[in-house]
Amino acid sequence: MELKPQYKRILLKLSGEALLGDEDYGIDPAVLARTAKEIAELNKAGVEIGVVIGGGNIFRGAGLAEGGIDRVTGDHMGMLATVMNALAMQDALERQGVFARVMSALRINDVCEDYIRRRAVRHLEKGRVAIFAAGTGNPFFTTDTAAALRAIEVNAEVLLKATKVDGVYSADPVTDPDAVFYSELSFARVLSENLGVMDATAVVMCRENNLPLRVFNMHDERALVRLVCGETLGTSVTNQAS
Numbered sequence: 001m002e003l004k005p006q007y008k009r010i011l012l013k014l015s016g017e018a019l020l021g022d023e024d025y026g027i028d029p030a031v032l033a034r035t036a037k038e039i040a041e042l043n044k045a046g047v048e049i050g051v052v053i054g055g056g057n058i059f060r061g062a063g064l065a066e067g068g069i070d071r072v073t074g075d076h077m078g079m080l081a082t083v084m085n086a087l088a089m090q091d092a093l094e095r096q097g098v099f100a101r102v103m104s105a106l107r108i109n110d111v112c113e114d115y116i117r118r119r120a121v122r123h124l125e126k127g128r129v130a131i132f133a134a135g136t137g138n139p140f141f142t143t144d145t146a147a148a149l150r151a152i153e154v155n156a157e158v159l160l161k162a163t164k165v166d167g168v169y170s171a172d173p174v175t176d177p178d179a180v181f182y183s184e185l186s187f188a189r190v191l192s193e194n195l196g197v198m199d200a201t202a203v204v205m206c207r208e209n210n211l212p213l214r215v216f217n218m219h220d221e222r223a224l225v226r227l228v229c230g231e232t233l234g235t236s237v238t239n240q241a242s
Contacts, residue, residue, distance in 0.1 A: 003045040006230040009124060011050045011151035012039070013144065013161045016057035016085055018218050026057060027088055036092035038224045039129060043098050047228060048124040050154055051131045052147040053089060055081025075139035079106055082143060086133035087111065093129055100129040105137030105146070117153050124154060144198040148205040159211055160227065161198065162218035167235030168197050183232075184241040187213075197237060206237070213237040 014035070021028025043049055058081035086102045093100040101123050102112035113119070115132060123130045135146040144161075151159045168190075169179040182195075187207035190197050197203060197215055206213050216223055216234030227233045 007157045009048040011156040013147035014053045016054040040096035040098045053085040054143040072139040079134040083133040086131045102131045105134040144202040148202040161215045166217045186241040
């Protein structure tokens with residue numbers, strides 16, 4: 001069946017934990033392959049795709065900082081973990097017959113390109129998947145913020161945040177059976193009620209630049225493809241919602 005995408009250019013934010021699958025640590029090859037297959041399907045339908053991947057499946061700098069290590073050092077180690085995930089995704093996409101480029105906010109020229117905005121846009125225009133690694137390149141900023149920043153820089157139409165739950169709830173649905181699901185939210189409400197969609201810096205960036213955000217469950221069958229083709233999934237966060 002021919003796909004009919006509703007977006008021309010998207011930014012997909014994947015958490016490192018999304019690549020864990022049933023593993024306790026690292027990358028589940030089956031989850032990686034399935035995610036790459038969905039991205040490839042959209043790429044071949046003409047969607048220009050940027051990807052930001054976290055590193056929490058390998059290393060989380062903030063957690064180590066709590067144990068006493070210097071926060072800046074810990075965050076730099078976390079950035080390197082995102083590069084490892086990005087290289088794995090690049091390989092998985094290439095096995096799907098899709099051209100992909102890893103672009104790092106830290107200079108690691110032997111394994112990937114430096115992030116340069118104009119070059120990133122050019123990769124997207126040529127039909128390559130651009131995988132943005134190493135966060136913003138600065139400590140104290142999360143990969144959520146990096147995703148918002150890159151989406152704005154490359155003029156993505158929407159920021160899609162893939163999670164392990166169906167969208168945004170009033171509380172953690174895993175621990176609170178009375179948690180209420182929200183199909184639509186405003187950025188202002190997310191901030192005022194501290195709903196934990198993304199970190200506050202990322203939310204403010206989306207709000208100030210009028211960048212729509214959609215939070216969805218990546219583990220649902222073909223969720224990414226269905227969402228980009230217009231199906232209503234997850235939680236929509238915009239400036240217009242109540």
